Amino acid sequence: MAADAPGCLRLASPFLHGRILNKGHESSPKDVKSITGPKVIFRVLTRHYPLLPNRLMVGTKICPFEEWNETPRHNTLLYAHKVPTEFMGAHGFSITRHYLCLETAWRVAWSNVFPPSKTSVRTIGFNSEMDALPEIGHACGHNLIAMGGVAAALGTKHAMEKCGIEGRVVLLGTPAEDAGSGKIILIERGAYKEMDACLMMHPTPGPKLSAGTGSSLAIQPIEVEYFGHPARASGAPWEGQNSLDAAFLAYSSISALRQQMKPTHRVHGIVEGREWAPNIIPDYAKIRWLVRAPTAKEVEVFQVAAALATAYQIKLVEHPRVYDLRQNDELASEFAAVIKQYGGIVFANVSGAAGGSTDFGNVTYELPTLHPSFAIPTAENGRNHTRQFTDSAATKEAHAIEISVAKCIALTGLRVLIDGDFYARLREAFEGDDSGSL
Ligand SMILES: [Zn+2]
Numbered sequence: 206m207a208a209d210a211p212g213c214l215r216l217a218s219p220f221l222h223g224r225i226l227n228k229g230h231e232s233s234p235k236d237v238k239s240i241t242g243p244k245v246i247f248r249v250l251t252r253h254y255p256l257l258p259n260r261l262m263v264g265t266k267i268c269p270f271e272e273w274n275e276t277p278r279h280n281t282l283l284y285a286h287k288v289p290t291e292f293m294g295a296h297g298f299s300i301t302r303h304y305l306c307l308e309t310a311w312r313v314a315w316s317n318v319f320p321p322s323k324t325s326v327r328t329i330g331f332n333s334e335m336d337a338l339p340e341i342g343h344a345c346g347h348n349l350i351a352m353g354g355v356a357a358a359l360g361t362k363h364a365m366e367k368c369g370i371e372g373r374v375v376l377l378g379t380p381a382e383d384a385g386s387g388k389i390i391l392i393e394r395g396a397y398k399e400m401d402a403c404l405m406m407h408p409t410p411g412p413k414l415s416a417g418t419g420s421s422l423a424i425q426p427i428e429v430e431y432f433g434h435p436a437r438a439s440g441a442p443w444e445g446q447n448s449l450d451a452a453f454l455a456y457s458s459i460s461a462l463r464q465q466m467k468p469t470h471r472v473h474g475i476v477e478g479r480e481w482a483p484n485i486i487p488d489y490a491k492i493r494w495l496v497r498a499p500t501a502k503e504v505e506v507f508q509v510a511a512a513l514a515t516a517y518q519i520k521l522v523e524h525p526r527v528y529d530l531r532q533n534d535e536l537a538s539e540f541a542a543v544i545k546q547y548g549g550i551v552f553a554n555v556s557g558a559a560g561g562s563t564d565f566g567n568v569t570y571e572l573p574t575l576h577p578s579f580a581i582p583t584a585e586n587g588r589n590h591t592r593q594f595t596d597s598a599a600t601k602e603a604h605a606i607e608i609s610v611a612k613c614i615a616l617t618g619l620r621v622l623i624d625g626d627f628y629a630r631l632r633e634a635f636e637g638d639d640s641g642s643l
Pocket residue numbers: 345346347382407
């Protein structure tokens with residue numbers, strides 16, 4: 206057992222079911238913040254942060270999911286896989302590369318539980334997203350999420366060692382959030398079953414030093430393919446069946462539908478083809494739609510309407526549905542208190558969905574979770590998914606805020622390990638949350 210460290214002097218042994226005994230009494234929630242010692246976490250993060258290779262910042266240029274085998278991007282992808290795993294390995298974490306047969310996924314873990322199979326001890330999970338957007342790089346700031354996850358897991362481990370907190374910490378490197386929904390695959394393969402709670406963080410624009418836990422939109426990707434018949438456009442157009450016209454008619458129908466849609470709902474898409482030429486009647490076209498609504502339940506109803514409007518369709522393919530974010534109220538309250546006290550950040554528990562979507566929404570249906578957003582300085586009209594945001598997510602200011610939030614994520618997670626009553630409440634909140642249930 207690790208000796209008590211400065212900042213942890215009130216802590217004593219032994220462990221009891223993942224809790225800590227303090228002079229013979231189980232620690233109360235009030236003690237938790239003093240026991241977990243923000244000083245300890247802040248100290249270790251401050252000490253280790255300069256060691257986090259700056260390469261992490263530029264090296265996490267992971268390609269979209271479908272383009273895994275494209276060689277130049279594949280190389281940067283493997284680089285992004287290599288750097289954080291090696292770094293965490295050097296800090297005592299066990300490493301599983303290419304986790305669950307996903308080439309870009311990884312898992313690093315640390316535990317002081319003995320025997321390792323002991324089930325009465327809790328496991329806290331964190332996520333590091335890494336993927337970038339084609340051509341515009343880290344326009345969603347996933348480089349900050351990658352490093353934030355590393356920092357949170359590292360700080361948690363150090364606090365556990367220094368303060369003698371029993372438990373397990375797991376950090377997943379989760380690929381393809383923006384294209385491919387890698388977390389849905391990880392869920393299907395059981396990656397989150399070992400965790401009792403999971404936390405991650407995401408940068409956004411917003412007022413200086415602010416954070417929040419709004420929801421996100423559920424999303425259903427749909428592909429509609431149109432098959433026609435080619436013809437010489439100038440010689441015998443009457444022999445053709447124009448798939449591009451079919452696609453445009455469907456697109457126009459959906460566009461007309463938008464004026465009757467609720468402001469919380471979204472449908473947007475693009476038309477694609479193959480071997481098109483202006484002097485040939487196109488025999489193939491495809492529209493890739495993204496149908497969004499505040500909850501997974503609503504998106505199901507809504508996609509039916511969208512499908513009906515594309516009555517010309519020949520083939521319709523639905524990709525895995527991304528769910529809305531269900532933030533755990535207990536975790537949100539704890540995080541709000543922590544970030545106000547130790548991060549100097551104003552917290553807003555925003556209700557309703559923000560404009561975007563995330564595959565972490567599906568994780569929130571699996572176990573108690575928290576996905577706070579935090580504001581970084583941005584340029585005017587430079588929200589997520591713009592080149593301006595790529596620049597904003599690479600600044601020293603953004604990284605300083607990210608580390609500050611990572612410390613607070615770590616503090617929130619530590620309470621899950623320490624405080625059984627707190628864990629019972631957040632579990633109850635999870636079980637009772639039927640918003641958006643399918
Ligand atoms: Zn994102």
